[in-house]
């Protein structure tokens with residue numbers, strides 16, 4: 001038992017690198033001291049030679065350690081260099097590649113129900129890890145919604161914020177930028193994210209100009225309460241982008257609250273933490289809350305940006 005614990009300790013990357021660097025430095029230092037000693041004890045070698053040697057060895061060791069520490073980033077750069085191509089262009093990081101990595105689940109129900117924005121697909125950017133779902137919102141907000149020029153007059157509420165979109169939003173000069181997520185045990189959240197329950201937003205009525213809620217509602221049993229909360233906090237005329245995965249061949253939303261285990265949800269809804277499959281009645285659901293819903297497809301304008309041709313943007317207005 002004790003031995004396996006010790007083995008586990010030595011397998012930790014931080015312990016491994018500590019041992020590696022310490023050993024390397026010990027050998028390197030001993031070598032340098034030995035050569036310096038030889039120089040200083042050699043009566044024919046002038047003193048300045050020892051000093052120059054010591055200075056050069058210090059500089060060399062600094063450069064060498066830096067190179068060793070950036071080995072991983074060099075590996076990544078090499079990988080990205082090999083992936084360079086024209087097939088996909090990531091609008092978020094600007095990387096042009098011949099390939100993207102697979103994301104999404106592979107459960108049969110995803111294909112039987114033709115669920116848009118789910119299912120296994122080549123949609124992950126090797127450079128910034130963005131997905132097609134993030135790139136869609138990014139392209140729409142930047143190019144169509146013109147968010148950069150409007151930012152200073154916008155109070156934005158970003159639910160379950162995606163890292164790549166947050167990076168952009170933090171750079172823009174919003175009147176206010178609020179990030180909220182329901183904090184779950186075992187996860188770490190960046191300090192700009194507040195613990196918020198979408199069923200009970202800690203915000204006053206009519207104060208928000210724009211809400212972004214990208215693929216969140218399919219995780220919430222009381223989705224209508226969440227939609228009402230978004231409606232409540234929006235100013236009259238305020239807008240929200242409310243993306244969900246939708247079945248292309250099903251009219252009525254499929255839900256069954258007796259389905260609660262992870263494996264049942266994977267089988268019936270295509271993901272262990274999804275509680276329904278939205279059908280084509282999604283727009284009616286949004287409108288029943290009081291929203292006016294626009295369904296926008298921007299694919300034709302952004303064919304090379306690795307977004308899903310079938311994923312629409314659901315832009316609602318209070």
Ligand SMILES: [Zn+2]
Nearest residue numbers: 090093125128
């Ligand atoms: Zn990217």
